[in-house]
Amino acid sequence: MSFIYKIANQPSEFEQIIELNYRTFVEEIPQHEENDSRTLIDKFHEENTYIICLKGERVIGMICVRSNRPFSLDSKIGNVENHLPVEVENPCEVRLLAVDAAYRNGRAFLGLVQALIRFCLKLGYDAALISGTTREQKLYEQMGFKPFAYLTGNEDAAFQPMYLTKETFDAGIAGRLLKEQVNFLPGPATIAAEVSQGLSTVPYSHRSKEYESKLKLVKEQLKSLVNARHVQLLHGTGTLANDVIAGQLRQLGGRGLILVNGEFGERLVNHAERFGLLFDTIEVEWGTTFLEEEVKATLTQGNYEWMWAVHCETSTGVLNDIDMLKEACKEYGLKLSIDCISSIGAVPIDLEGVSFASGVSGKALASYTGLSFVFHDEVVKPANNLPRYLDLGAYSAADGIPYSQSSNLLNALAGALKRYKNPDIVYKQIANRHRFIRNGLEEAGLTVLSKEQYSVPAIMTVVLPVSQSAKHLGDNLYLNGFSLHYESSYLQQKNWIQISCMNDVGEKDMKKMLRTLKGLCNMHNEASVR
Structure with missing residues (x-):
């Protein structure tokens, strides 16, 4: 099964987050004291947004984002802006980057960083700041993070303040490997x-x-x-x-x-x-x-x-x-x-x-x-x-x-x-994409609003159950590299999500989008049953 990236919002996900937090920052990196519960709740837990990597229902990686000031780094080195070599207007702090030891082949880490940059760009952040463990500093730099200021922590757990911007990310491995969002929006169009x-x-x-x-x-x-x-x-x-x-x-x-x-x-x-x-x-x-x-x-x-x-x-x-x-x-x-x-x-x-x-x-x-x-x-x-x-x-x-x-x-x-010059070719391509995606949605048990006999091939509206948020689903699909239509007020009021077939999207990307959509929906449904 492929990895799926999402924003944590289920009790079972948060339970696994505090367990992974303990394994990483108590047992592996001795930053905190041991305890009998073998869990570690971050002091900013209620303010954190956790981006997680899932394999099935298992949380195998996480990273959290927080924009409230003061940052954790502010308390260690003073106002971070005084140390940064670049001007930033809307920074966020990224913390608790952790990947389960069994999945440290780079793929989950790479995906988390890519999901992070998508999340930050969507929310308008222009820089992400971290205290990166010196043990993994080279890996952070390959992902586009740049060191600044001076080391914090101690000999057992030393940390290097680092920053990531869109420019440094693009120059790193994660940026070079990051594909453009696959466009299932009715506009703006994918531009040739x-x-x-x-x-x-x-x-x-x-x-x-x-x-x-x-x-x-x-x-x-x-x-x-x-x-x-x-x-x-x-x-x-x-x-x-x-x-x-x-x-x-x-x-x-x-x-x-x-x-x-x-x-x-x-x-x-x-x-x-x-x-x-x-x-x-x-x-x-x-x-x-x-x-x-x-x-x-x-x-x-x-x-x-x-x-x-x-x-x-x-x-x-x-x-x-x-x-x-x-x-x-x-x-x-x-x-x-x-x-x-x-x-x-x-x-x-x-x-x-x-x-x-x-x-x-x-x-x-x-x-x-x-x-x-x-x-x-x-x-x-x-x-x-x-x-x-x-x-x-x-x-x-x-x-x-x-x-x-x-x-x-x-x-x-x-x-x-x-x-x-030959419009029938374009119309046929759009109709074929519509048929492929609609079949995939129906096979996944999802409901398309309009009956097929009077549906337009250009776009379809997916009706979600009341228990599942169209906004959360759309946000999570975005983290995985797929842009769907869900942010208009009328869609959020009705809890609908839309998939446009206007843009030239290949079968491989359509299959991956449908697989990710189904996986996210199934995770939610299973969590609701529990």
Whole structure:
């Protein structure tokens, strides 16, 4: 069985921690007095966060992190900042690094240090400080720790103050062996080399012919990808694009209908409220989709001018039926607007007959966050009653360049769109990853929220039992090198965790993520039973 790294939170784990602490710092390194219980509780135990290495249910290694001042080192050498050769703003102290004698082949130690650096970076620490036993000083230095100040302790247990930063870690063995986090997030995307090269080019003027030519090419590629007649690029996130659409719906006037089956449907409602739009809603349970007969029944009863819905409801993994909505709007004479932020580049889309649709550069298209798009079916004229930055007509009238724009973001997007010369290949890859991961989750006994027949291949939502924290699970997966989506407030409220299939992740990494996820869940379940 592989080692699994996690933050200790179970009684059995803490019992093993104080036993390992005793074996290491009493029996092996004579730093404390012996006792009959053969356990050692650290004086900062209640303040410590313990990162542990598990083999099965056995704690075979540990390291603890504490940021409260004064540090243990402060009491030994005075204020540590007075001795450090580098400036630090948010340090933490790392203590009690111990690995069971049977597992000191370096692998568990290496994994603990790598988990430590992930933990510190995630919490914003810029330096980790230790009192390293001189017996293992060479090993610490190989991991990136650098000595400073002077020895503490005594002849039997001498300790060298040491520090670790991101720079010294990268230069050490652990840093060189540390893989990038495997990205299962719906954004930011994993960036390909040609995309990052586009971002790093020397900026050029948005008023130049070079920019005009590149923008025209990108717009043609985007329109071709989704079969749209017009598109405008905006410098901002999908929230900006949906605000722009809300402004156009206000220009239409009349009452509209907003479809809600998740967080992002609710956000459309909020956009509409902020623009003072008149509207009704159809709301169904999160994780389900809209039935054609219910939509048409509502349209029959009301006098509506427009409809607004989310295509891929990212919060649940549901793919709403855009063709059904287009047909319903055509039958009842409504203008249809669609939030395609998480579906563009992930699944085939046909925007023919859609009045407005939003998209972004930083999700399935796998470019940098910072550009959004509004597709429109008809030519839009400027409107002086809209804020300048939200006036879609102003973009259209200026051939897409009404204000200052970034050539770097445009070049990056152009690089990302190159892989869509044959989009079906990309869609198939995403669908294959979805099928592989979903099968693995179901085989592990985990529940995917959305039924398969209306699930989007780009992302899936995993429903966890009340007894298991999505945040704890997500944090522990991160320590093991896997970035999943769990930190949004709506996910934590519902205790859900999400796995995106948008990024190019190989089968080996998918298998390892599923194995680690299953192992962490099983550990929790067994602990709950006990």
